[in-house]
Amino acid sequence: MNIVAPKPQAVPADRIEAGKDLIDIFLPVGTARSAAQTVIDLLDVANDLLPEQGYQWRFRTLTTPPAEDPRFWRNRTLLFLGSMKTPWFAPLQERQRLRRMLTCASRVLLVGGAVMLPASVGWDPETPLAVHPNFDTVARENHIEPAPGGVIDTGRIMSAISTFAVLKALLSLIAADHGRFIADAIAEHAGLQPSGPTVRSKHLLKYQQRSQGDPLVAAALEKMMSNIENPKTIADIARMIGASTRKLERRFHDKLGETPRTVYCALRIERAHDLIRQTTMPPAEVAVATGFGSSANLNQWYRRAYGHSPRAARKQVYVGA
Numbered sequence: 001m002n003i004v005a006p007k008p009q010a011v012p013a014d015r016i017e018a019g020k021d022l023i024d025i026f027l028p029v030g031t032a033r034s035a036a037q038t039v040i041d042l043l044d045v046a047n048d049l050l051p052e053q054g055y056q057w058r059f060r061t062l063t064t065p066p067a068e069d070p071r072f073w074r075n076r077t078l079l080f081l082g083s084m085k086t087p088w089f090a091p092l093q094e095r096q097r098l099r100r101m102l103t104c105a106s107r108v109l110l111v112g113g114a115v116m117l118p119a120s121v122g123w124d125p126e127t128p129l130a131v132h133p134n135f136d137t138v139a140r141e142n143h144i145e146p147a148p149g150g151v152i153d154t155g156r157i158m159s160a161i162s163t164f165a166v167l168k169a170l171l172s173l174i175a176a177d178h179g180r181f182i183a184d185a186i187a188e189h190a191g192l193q194p195s196g197p198t199v200r201s202k203h204l205l206k207y208q209q210r211s212q213g214d215p216l217v218a219a220a221l222e223k224m225m226s227n228i229e230n231p232k233t234i235a236d237i238a239r240m241i242g243a244s245t246r247k248l249e250r251r252f253h254d255k256l257g258e259t260p261r262t263v264y265c266a267l268r269i270e271r272a273h274d275l276i277r278q279t280t281m282p283p284a285e286v287a288v289a290t291g292f293g294s295s296a297n298l299n300q301w302y303r304r305a306y307g308h309s310p311r312a313a314r315k316q317v318y319v320g321a
Contacts, residue, residue: 021053021055023055023056024060025057026079028083031081035163038166039167039170042170043055048202049182049202049205062097063091077108079111080114082115082116084163085113086113087138088113088116088117106156107157109158110160111159111160111162112132119143129159130146130160130165131147132162150168151172171186174186181213201270203266204225210256211256212255216247216248217255220248224264228289229289229290229291231268234260248260269290272290283295283314
């Protein structure tokens with residue numbers, strides 16, 4: 001059964017199915033889960049911004065007894081999170097199973113000392129690996145030629161020299177799943193690259209991703225975002241970007257499958273949702289700040305989008321929902 005949560009998070013192995021959005025995070029035995037906090041924080045940021053269902057993850061060790069059937073590991077992303085101090089070799093009794101996992105998984109990400117795992121099971125990934133300087137000697141002794149760079153991404157096999165460099169590797173993984181534009185927006189939101197001038201929103205990212213960089217749609221979205229409080233007519237938006245209303249409507253239909261009016265309204269109601277949940281502004285002020293004019297009008301559109309009133313949404317915030 002596929003579990004869909006409001007905010008995907010760590011879930012039991014028997015409650016998730018394989019897929020690119022499911023990540024098995026392996027830690028050395030005795031390592032606290034807090035060692036993976038930077039990874040989880042970035043995945044949380046991604047889930048906040050991704051237009052569709054985000055990532056789920058499960059913590060494991062090499063001694064965790066999963067299904068022995070090699071097919072269990074197909075289409076899974078395996079993240080082996082080693083430290084920068086200790087090389088990670090597989091225990092003798094786990095080597096055969098680990099080799100099957102590495103062979104069957106759709107993606108493998110080796111971090112820090114985990115770059116030694118393939119060598120310890122006699123599996124050659126046939127790709128260069130990013131090796132931390134601390135492991136340079138032991139890597140060469142195990143016939144691993146360290147490659148330059150903090151992150152090496154060859155598609156199925158990725159490696160990062162540390163838990164800091166793994167953030168860059170994860171962004172590369174997200175770009176492969178959802179596109180470079182989404183990955184850059186997540187990096188910007190997480191403070192991993194300079195912020196741009198545009199306010200980020202889940203709906204905006206969804207529309208920008210769907211439009212595939214179409215300049216007319218991009219220009220219209222920019223005007224819509226900059227005119228949330230005092231919404232313009234679609235004819236006004238078209239005039240601002242030098243297009244006819246009919247041309248703009250056709251382009252939105254072709255690229256987004258929606259009309260400019262429904263897209264504009266979605267952006268405004270999303271902003272209202274953010275203000276309701278993140279500020280103490282009265283609903284009447286939120287209505288004005290998002291161009292809905294009155295509480296009654298905001299309430300009507302808000303219920304259509306979220307299934308409950310703005311006041312109910314704010315009450316959920318206060319009770320910790």
